[in-house]
Amino acid sequence: MQSDQEVEELRRLIERARRAVVFTGAGISTESGIPDFRSPGGIWTKQAPIDFQDFVSSEDARRLSWRRRFASDPVMRNAEPNRGHRAVATLVRRGKVASIITQNIDGLHQASGVPAEQVIELHGNTTFAHCLTCGQRYEIEALRPAFERDGTAPRCTWCDGLVKTATISFGQQMPAEAMRRAEIETLAADLFITVGSSLVVYPAAGFPELAKHNGATLVIVNRDPTGLDALADLVVNRLIGDTLGAAVGVN
Ligand SMILES: [Zn+2]
Numbered sequence: 001m002q003s004d005q006e007v008e009e010l011r012r013l014i015e016r017a018r019r020a021v022v023f024t025g026a027g028i029s030t031e032s033g034i035p036d037f038r039s040p041g042g043i044w045t046k047q048a049p050i051d052f053q054d055f056v057s058s059e060d061a062r063r064l065s066w067r068r069r070f071a072s073d074p075v076m077r078n079a080e081p082n083r084g085h086r087a088v089a090t091l092v093r094r095g096k097v098a099s100i101i102t103q104n105i106d107g108l109h110q111a112s113g114v115p116a117e118q119v120i121e122l123h124g125n126t127t128f129a130h131c132l133t134c135g136q137r138y139e140i141e142a143l144r145p146a147f148e149r150d151g152t153a154p155r156c157t158w159c160d161g162l163v164k165t166a167t168i169s170f171g172q173q174m175p176a177e178a179m180r181r182a183e184i185e186t187l188a189a190d191l192f193i194t195v196g197s198s199l200v201v202y203p204a205a206g207f208p209e210l211a212k213h214n215g216a217t218l219v220i221v222n223r224d225p226t227g228l229d230a231l232a233d234l235v236v237n238r239l240i241g242d243t244l245g246a247a248v249g250v251n
Contacts, residue, residue, distance in 0.1 A: 006236045010247040013217055013234065014096060017191035022088050023207055024102045024109070027196020027222055031082045031241050034075065034106050052172035055164060056132070062153035062162065069126070069165055070144055076127065081112035083241030084195065087248040089113045099185040103197060103204050105167045120182045122174065122204050124167035129154070133161025140165070174203060186211045193219040196240050199226040208232075 014020065026036035047068070054061040081089070089112040091097040100109050101120045107127040109119045129138040136158050143154045143163065154163040168175060186192065192211035199205040199220070205227070212218040212231050220232045221243050229235045236243050245251060 003236075003238060006234065006238070007243060007246045009234055010219060010221075010236065010243070013191055013219060014091070014193075014247060017096065017217070019189055020091065020097045020191040020193060021185050021189040021211070022091065022097050022100050023192065023194040023197065024088070024100060024104060025195070025197025025199075025204075025222075026104060027198075028082075028084045028088075028240050029079070029104050029106050029108055029196070031084060031239065032079045032106075032108060034079050034104075034108075049170050052169040055169060056162065059153060062164075063151065065164070066143075066147055066153050069140070070147065073140060073144075076106060079106060079108065081108045083245040083250065084243075085109060085112040087241075087244035087250040088195070090248050090250050092118055098188070099181075101182045101185065101207060103201065105165075120178050120185065122168070122178055122182065124165070124175065126165045126167045129163050129165045131156035131159060131161040131163050134159045137166075138163055179203070182207055183210070186216075187214055189216050191219070192216045193221065194226075194228075195221045195244065197222065197226070198224065199228045 030036050050061050050065045055065055085108050088097065088100060088109065092114050099118050099120055100114060101122065102109060103123050105123050105126040107125055110116050129140060129143060130136060134156060136156055147154060155161065156163055186207045189211055192208055194208050199208060208218055208228055218232045219234045220226055220229060221236045221240055223237060223239065225237060
């Protein structure tokens with residue numbers, strides 16, 4: 001299919017939908033300069049991710065984890081939503097998209113104006129931290145001075161619990177409430193658009209499958225082919241911002 005025909009088909013499917021869900025992965029945020037951890041050549045091929053059990057049991061692992069987080073902070077803080085995020089936010093504002101399910105931890109959907117309650121984060125959020133024991137929230141920048149002063153990993157001022165970015169690490173259980181909401185939204189959707197996900201990580205990749213088996217139309221927008229292309233009604237292998245921007249009419 002010619003690329004303008006693909007965009008036209010996507011536009012038509014969106015127009016026809018009553019309730020759409022957008023499912024996003026790293027690809028939408030790489031266009032904002034956020035590195036893709038899992039891709040070939042991505043950060044995790046150079047530095048192994050820190051397992052949750054190691055974080056909990058080892059001060060060295062916690063220090064390493066925080067050292068990496070502070071090192072990546074300028075990238076995270078300076079990243080801004082791109083045309084793809086703006087197109088998705090527009091669909092939310094128009095009432096076309098009820099919820100965004102995301103594998104991303106960068107908070108860029110919220111930064112593009114989507115209310116936080118409409119963003120379901122399967123892997124948590126790295127733009128803030130919380131206490132693993134009592135849940136107290138901490139801002140990243142507020143934790144930096146003490147870390148730079150004594151080099152110890154932050155602890156909760158209320159209960160002395162371990163403070164960790166609000167992300168889901170390897171070896172950590174998927175967040176039950178987010179998983180439950182994502183399933184409900186998936187089953188309620190008549191159009192399911194996956195954007196920038198290679199659809200290889202389970203259980204996250206199970207949602208597009210569930211949507212399709214439940215009778216929804218499945219669209220995959222991703223730079224490269226994905227594991228679920230054969231299942232999809234429309235596959236668009238192009239840049240995300242350009243594709244969604246053109247289909248939604250957003251610059
Ligand atoms: Zn605490």
